[in-house]
Amino acid sequence: MSKVMWKPGTFLYPIPAVMVSCGTMEESNIITVAWTGILNTNPAMVYISVRPTRHSYEIIKESREFVINLTNKELAYATDWCGVKSGKDVDKFESMHLTKEKANFVKCPLIKESPVSVECKVKEIRELGSHHMFIAEVLSIDADEKYIDEKGAFDISKCNLIAYSNGGYYPLGKKIGKFGFSVEKKKHKKIR
Numbered sequence: 001m002s003k004v005m006w007k008p009g010t011f012l013y014p015i016p017a018v019m020v021s022c023g024t025m026e027e028s029n030i031i032t033v034a035w036t037g038i039l040n041t042n043p044a045m046v047y048i049s050v051r052p053t054r055h056s057y058e059i060i061k062e063s064r065e066f067v068i069n070l071t072n073k074e075l076a077y078a079t080d081w082c083g084v085k086s087g088k089d090v091d092k093f094e095s096m097h098l099t100k101e102k103a104n105f106v107k108c109p110l111i112k113e114s115p116v117s118v119e120c121k122v123k124e125i126r127e128l129g130s131h132h133m134f135i136a137e138v139l140s141i142d143a144d145e146k147y148i149d150e151k152g153a154f155d156i157s158k159c160n161l162i163a164y165s166n167g168g169y170y171p172l173g174k175k176i177g178k179f180g181f182s183v184e185k186k187k188h189k190k191i192r
Helices: 054-061 072-084
Strands: 017-022 028-033 036-040 045-050 065-070 116-126 133-145 162-165 168-171
Touching: 017 054, 017 072, 028 045, 028 054, 028 072, 028 133, 045 054, 045 065, 045 116, 054 133, 065 133, 072 162, 072 168
Parallel strands: none
Antiparallel strands: 017 028, 017 065, 036 045, 045 133, 065 116, 116 133, 162 168
């Protein structure tokens, strides 16, 4: 069987489905974003791409900060709802019964129910066409302590994170390996 060629498009799936909070503790909004990712390690940098017509676009452009809140199975309904409703018309925190939590370095709230919140400061805005990319430095990673294991490491397998793929939301599966496992030397048992 051979591959079928399609026209160029956005088919690099799966990708994270995140809720991005912006604004202030008093006047905030949430926008659901799937066009997001990592750009750099040192300094830690990420991006979100947002259509200029979206309500959150001007809030982020003016404040130059936002929080990426990872989503899980429990937040799937709110994630979708916050992506189809406009913050011009509704208070998304109130409507979805989400809790605002004070951030450490930015004025916009974290979403308390999110397993991980990433505080970001915009460094550059790239106008790419349908979407503008907010390139940002990561100021802080705020992880819910219930996902921290006894060794102090974050256990992502307990989060039930979701991804977005071609119009649908999907749970992430089980770990199948770790970085470098393909070249790892096998441990041999000593026979006595």
